[in-house]
Amino acid sequence: MARSWLEYKAPAWVQWCPGCGDFGILNAIYRAVAELDIPPERLVVVGGIGCSGRTTFYVKGSNAHALHGRAIPMATGIKLARPELTVIVAGGDGDLLGIGGGHFVALGRRNVDITVILFDNAVYGLTKGQAAPTLPAWIKTKALTSPNIHDNVNPVLLAFSAGYTFVARGYAYHTSQLKELIKTAVRHKGASFIDVLQPCPTYNNVMTNKWYEERIYYVGEDYDPIIRTREDFKEKLPAIMEKLLEFGDRIPLGILYWDQTKDSFEERLEKIMPGYMQAPPGTRRISVDGRPIVDPFEVFKDRVIVT
Amino acid sequence: MTDLNIIIGGPQGGGIESAGQIAVKSLVLKGYNILGSREYHSNIMGAHSYYHLRAKEDKPGSLTLPVDALLALDAETVLTHYREVRPGGIVVYDPAVKATRVDSIQPMAPPLKERVKKDLESRGLPTTAEGALKAMESEGVKLVGLPLKAMLRKVSEEAKAPIASVSKTVNTLGLSAMLYMLGVEPGYIEKAISLQFAGKEKVIRMNVAAARIAVEYVREVYGEPEVLPDGPHKGKVRMVASGNDLVAMGKIVAGVGFLSYYPITPSSDEALYLERHKYVKLDDGMAEKVGYDRLSVVAVQMEDELASINAAIGAALAGARSSTTTSGPGYSLMNEGISLAVEAEVPIVVTLWMRAGPSTGMPTRTGQQDLLHSIFSGHGDAPKIVIASGDHVEAFYDAIKAFNWAEIFQSPVIHLLDKYLASAMASLDREELDLSKVVIDRGKLVDNPGEGYLRYKITEDGISPRARIGDAVMYMTGLEHTEDGKATEDPVAREQMMFKRERKMRKVLEVLPEEDKAVLYGDPDADVTLVSFGSTKGVILDAMKMLEGKGVKANFLQIRLLSPFPEDLVADILSSAKKVITVELNLMGQLAFLLRAHTGVKPDSQVIKVNGRPIYDYEVVEGVLKALDGAGRVVVSGGS
Amino acid sequence: MNNRRSGNGRREVACHSCAHWRPHIFYPILGLCSVRGVLTFEDDWCEHYKPLSYGEDRFYWCVTCRMRLTAVEAREHASRGHKVYLSGYIDPDVREEIYDAF
Structure with a gap:
């Protein structure tokens, strides 16, 4: 191990409530990027708005803090301009699946090589505990004046159907297992998604640590989520669907789906524009001695007319 | 002095675009400068659209009405434009449309039908295409009916071609007849056809055959026309491009690395043109200097404008020259992103092509209604740079300058243009896109x-x-x-x-140099100062000459930088103005508002246009004359 | 191909009244013969001729209105003298003539 996780700890007061699941996720991120030996200046953590978004300031990296819901498009722009960087999105359930739901789906379609970590506590913490898209119907947390009458979205199934090529679920307090999931997700070339269940001790008095502990289990060795060929997909789909759909008395954790057959968006760009990766937009030279490198009369011949 | 004005109209998708392009190319080959705008409905096919074209020796700054010639490819065109041809002008049409009644034309706007019927009835004419043709004839317009079916048969027989390919020549028949009647020699028309359909030999052969048959027919029936003298711009390497094209070109010259967009008129054609040229092979010398031989621009169609602006911000953070392009509705969605780019000091360029609002309004029509929207976009005291281009050449350079300013000042730059400029074609000389004037400055x-x-x-x-x-x-x-x-x-x-x-x-x-802030054209001691921004520039410059002919000495203050507002410069110029009249295509008088806010100058009068059509030279003249007569606000309403 | 054209005036038995004919949506003097797969003029004729009728429950195309119609509407438009066909012909290259429009 080349680096200590402490190297990634940014000097800042971590403002989360005592007992918050976010601490577990943050710790898992530190350890994962340390074990992956990613230089901090090459690590980009893009945070949304909400408690989870503050992760941007707690991980030492070359980071950006986006608008509410817009972490994914911002991360997409960063990654496509500099595909050599490691880009991780840290966002909450309201951020990624509520206000940013459209972008969450679009990332799957593009399969950009970004790791999305969903801090899933089913409530809006910073605005006093309103129901988030992952709160099941008829749950009445203390913060709600009446029971939640919206159904909950299934984040892993949504990610699967949107086209994410790596879909996993972790638990915030299981730091070691979560660290391994993050490492695998980051190594995967494509859009990866980890739904991290986490209690919000301040606002979600129903889905508590105890509530989760009674339900969660890790998928076993016998469960094979890896798709290596299209035939694989057909064969394994029923078992994968079963795991993706399971959320109730039992909640599976671990890698639920991992498609290794698809090109990332950057690879697709390289296919239509060979050379893109070698001279990506973020770092390529655009001028020589302060002068442009293309002449409109040479490049835009379709508009030139010789009279 | 040649001043040729043409309208080519027909159903959207019925060959108006290629007819317009061939007309433009013929006249450019003939040595003229051209300006041509496209007017069309928010529709894929079937609704009325038209090309409005002007050719002159010097640069036409404005389109105008009435025109010298109308090519009507269907009855709706006759009925829409019959009052827009000058006495002595010509209309080329298919006699088969004569019997078509106004009421039977489904795509035609009901209010227009009512106006046309009322007009024809008041003249005692039938409410049919024939009535409109008679109205034109009575005003001295020459009617040139083309028996299209017989001509198409002839094309089919002579070119020994299946009717399928002949069907693509209906527009060419009409266009060639019209251009020939206007004095354009067939050789130019044929060369323009070859350019238009370059690489499609069969299509060229067919259309050239059609052009010859049309020319032969009108020569037989109407005799040899007087030949139009050649213009002064022959033997040159020129460019004919739209505002959309020129902004895309400017971006690529500026070194854009990332363009995100969500499809919206009138910005999509900019993105499409840029995409067509997103991958450029550099010559060996340049490749050696920059260290790569193929330049690639990542152009991504995002899921919405929220994603577009935020992805552009991300790419800019990572060091790319980064841009997004949109129009009013999309820009509304981008507002929060603008505010972020101000707060986080992100150099992005947002190209904002204004169109007729509010809301979805008239998506394919023009206006200047987003001036205040652009300046005040973004919540919470979010100062930014807003630059408005006055014409095609400025659009090109401003696209480049916008990136320089974005990077120098680490700020969002809003490049403000409009639908008229987006789709209008102009001829340009090599010197007008002069790279020696272009600097790439990435600031700190x-x-x-x-x-x-x-x-x-x-x-x-x-x-x-x-x-x-x-x-x-x-x-x-x-x-x-x-x-x-x-x-x-x-x-x-x-x-x-x-x-x-x-x-x-x-x-x-x-x-910033003064020329990028505000420019005064004309005599500083003029009797009246017209103040405007954006694509009205050429129109006002043309109108100034016309006003001079009427004894009114006017000058023109073009405000280029709208934010931060160059208030000292503008106040200084206006302090010696005798009478101030603003000209703008919005209801609120948004520029007039800014003038008052920044300089304390209350314009003596405002000339506005809000019907979604571009403003014409004669309308500025009319507006100024009325303003000088004491009108506080003059609304001009030309165009179809 | 029988290309008889007789006398003056419009022939009643010709492509323009044939069930197999798909008139050009903008220039209906031309149209596609769906049997032979070629464009013909409205007053051409061939042995595949079959008179137009609007009995079948399907969509129709009204050239006069440039609109798609149901069978009921088709009969009504035809009775008002509109030119109604089973379908229209769109030039395959029409995209090149269309602008960005929303």
Whole structure:
């Protein structure tokens, strides 16, 4: 191990409530990027708005803090301009699946090589505990004046159907297992998604640590989520669907789906524009001695007319 | 002096675009400068659309009415434009449309039908295409009926071609007949056809055959026309491009690396043109200098405008020259992103093609209604740069300057244009897109920021050294922050950052040359000063000459930089103005509002146009004359 | 191909009244013969001729209105003298003539 996780700890007061699941996720991120030996200046953590978004300031990296819901498009722009960087999105359930739901789906379609970590506590913490898209119907947390009458979205199934090529679920307090999931997700070339269940001790008095502990289990060795060929997909789909759909008395954790057959968006760009990766937009030279490198009369011949 | 004005109209998808392009090319080959706009409905096919074209020796700054010739490819065109042809002009049409009644034309707008019927009835004419043709004839317009079916048969027989390919020549028959009647020699028309359909030999052969048959027919029936003299621009390498094209060209010349967009008129054609040229092979010499031989621009159609602006911001943070393009509705969605780019000091260029609002309004029609929207976009005291281009040439250079300013001042730059400029075609000379005038300035971009780098370092001019994401440990955020980019709510740090951002805008006014802020055209001692911004420039310059002929000495103050507003410069110029009249295509008098706010000058009168059509030279003249007669606000309403 | 054209005036038995004919949506003097797969003029004729009728429950195309119609509407438009066909012909290259429009 080349680096200590402490190297990634940014000097800042971590403002989360005592007992918050976010601490577990943050710790898992530190350890994962340390074990992956990613230089901090090459690590980009893009945070949304909400408690989870503050992760941007707690991980030492070359980071950006986006608008509410817009972490994914911002991360997409960063990654496509500099595909050599490691880009991780840290966002909450309201951020990624509520206000940013459209972008969450679009990332799957593009399969950009970004790791999305969903801090899933089913409530809006910073605005006093309103129901988030992952709160099941008829749950009445203390913060709600009446029971939640919206159904909950299934984040892993949504990610699967949107086209994410790596879909996993972790638990915030299981730091070691979560660290391994993050490492695998980051190594995967494509859009990866980890739904991290986490209690919000301040606002979600129903889905508590105890509530989760009674339900969660890790998928076993016998469960094979890896798709290596299209035939694989057909064969394994029923078992994968079963795991993706399971959320109730039992909640599976671990890698639920991992498609290794698809090109990332950057690879697709390289296919239509060979050379893109070698001279990506973020770092390529655009001028020589302060002068442009293309002449409109040479490049835009379709508009030139010789009279 | 030649001043040729033409309208080519027909159903959208019925060959209007290629007919218009062939007309443009014929006249450019003939040595003229052209200006041609496309007017069309928000529709894929079937609704009325038309090409409105002007050719002159010098550069036409404006389109005008009435025109010298109308090519009507269907009955609706006859009935829509019959009052827009000058006495002595011509209309080319298919006699088969004569019997078509106004009422039977489904795509035609009901209010227009009512106006046309009323007009024809008042003249005692039938409410049919024939009635409209008679109305034209009675005003001295020459009717040129083309028996299309017989002509198409002839094309089919002579070119020994199946009717399928002949069907693509209906527009060419009409166009060639019209151009020939206007004195354009067939050789130019045929060359224009070859250029238009370059690479499609069969189509060229067919259309050339059609052109010959049409010319032969009108020569037989109407005799040899007087030949139009050649214009002065022959033997040159020129360009014919739309405003959309020129902005895309400017972006590529500027070194754009990332373009995100969501399809919306009138911006999509810019993105499409850029996409067509997103992958450029560099010559060996240049490849050696820059270290790569194929230039690739990442152009991505995003899921919405929220994604577009935020992806553009991300790419800019990572060091790419980054841009997005949109129009009013999309820009509304981008507002929060603009505010983020101000707070986080992100150099992005947003090209804003104004169209007729509010709301979805008239998506394919023009207007200048987003001036205040662009300046005041973004919540919470979000100063930014807004530049408006006056014509095609400015659009090209401004697209490049916008990137320079974005990077120098680390600010969003809004490049303000409109639908008219977007789709209008203009002829340009090589000297007009002069690369020796173009500088690429990336401001305080640093390649090796080193240890202890502070993204938001407080400096005298408010501008901090800027490192790319991926080159240093740093934090960028839309939260208020300290110099290292960490979120803060400290009152002192907050104030420092607010004033830092303000200093950058002061610097803009200090650094930018006057020609990029506000330009006075004409005699400083003129009797009246017209003030405007954007695509009205050419129209007003043309109108000034016409006003002079009427004994009115006018000058023109073009405001280019709308934010930060060059108030000292504008106040200084206006302090010696005898009478101030604003000209703008919006209801509120948004420029007039800015003038009052920034300079205290209340315009004596306002000329406005809000019907979604471009303003014409004669309308500015009419507006100014009425204003000089004491009208406070003059509304002009031309166009179909 | 029988291309008889007789006398003056419009022939009643010709492509323009044939069930197999798909008139050009903008220039209906031309149209596609769906049997032979070629464009013909409205007053051409061939042995595949079959008179137009609007009995079948399907969509129709009204050239006069440039609109798609149901069978009921088709009969009504035809009774008002509109030119109604089973379908229209769109030039395959029409995209090149269309603008960005929303």
